[in-house]
Amino acid sequence: MAFRTDTIHSGEPLLAVLQRHGLEHDDANRAVAGLSLLDARKVRAGTEVTAAVHPDSGVTNVTFQLAIDRVVRLMRSPDGWVEVEERLPWTTDTVAVAGVVTSTLTDAIAKAAEAFPADVRTEVAYRIADVLEYRVDMSRDLRVGDSIVALVEREATAKGHVRAGRMLATRAMIGGTRYEAVRFDGEDGAERFYDAEGRSMKAAFLRSPLEFSRISSTFGSRKHPILKTWRQHTGVDYAARTGTPVRAIGDGKVIFAGWKGGYGRTVELRHPNGMVTRYAHLSAFGAGIKVGATVKVASTIGKVGMTGLATGPHLHFETLIGGTHRNPSVALKNVGGEPLPAAQRSAFAMRRSALLGDLDTRVLAMQAPAMGPEGLRPAGMRPVESRAAGATN
């Protein structure tokens, strides 16, 4: 038995690839007609199609690799073609990653996450950023020398495909502040993370109106995602591709949605605490965004653009309190969300010490001289006060 692999070319019918594999036209037609587990018209170009060829009887079966973990196999039988679907199992183990920031978070994780293949490492960085997104604006707060360690599940198939699984715990020193997040799912099974004090990592306000992955995926090096800083004008600019979704920083009500001079297409939200947030230079409004509409935290209120006085696509973002501009990094500072109910605290404490103990042990075991002892030694992270003063003012 020999195996031959081909791929479906753009725009070609399934029939064509089967014919390239040596099936006669009518035989290939019957094979396609026998497929109910996949829609022949919707199979993507590039899908791998492998034929098993017997020296005497020709093609005996054809396998369509629909996803890393899903194949549909057509087998020739005396009664015609028979199809079966196979799901390849993923096995899970747990690994630690530990990175020191020299230029960007994704660079730091890419260097550190050797347990993951190169194409998965960025995903690991995004997962860490997601867990911290109510506390840290990764695109603005990171400093050279910051350190991040995390305990992550790694999933693999027998064929060696690897992907990032669940994030379990992370410890980070970012811009002079120490962060910790431990996964402790709700009784409903929903993913939840809590800090060292047992407060939810989810809070009233996101720290950035753009998803971290949206910024970094646009700018390869991510060295200069920010065009200007708070000091130079009344807001913060996030460079991102036109069309990038802009998120409501918190629950609120739309008090302005329209054109506003140099701001171009602009949305303003008023939040329950009275703070107003402004999102400018938008290329489009989000669905249903008009004055009086209510929005939920992280919902899309518009798309990045360059309307008004803008030299390139970016989001201009402002926070106003009592009509006065405030530095968003101060206005949006969260100390934490809802605390865990008292009844769950001891279970959380046990979970926390188990996960962080596991993380510490693994980080110590993997520690290489090149990473430097300072930021990564779990017990030796720099004190909180060391940089907090100068970092954000």
Ligand SMILES: [Zn+2]
């Ligand atoms: Zn601006």
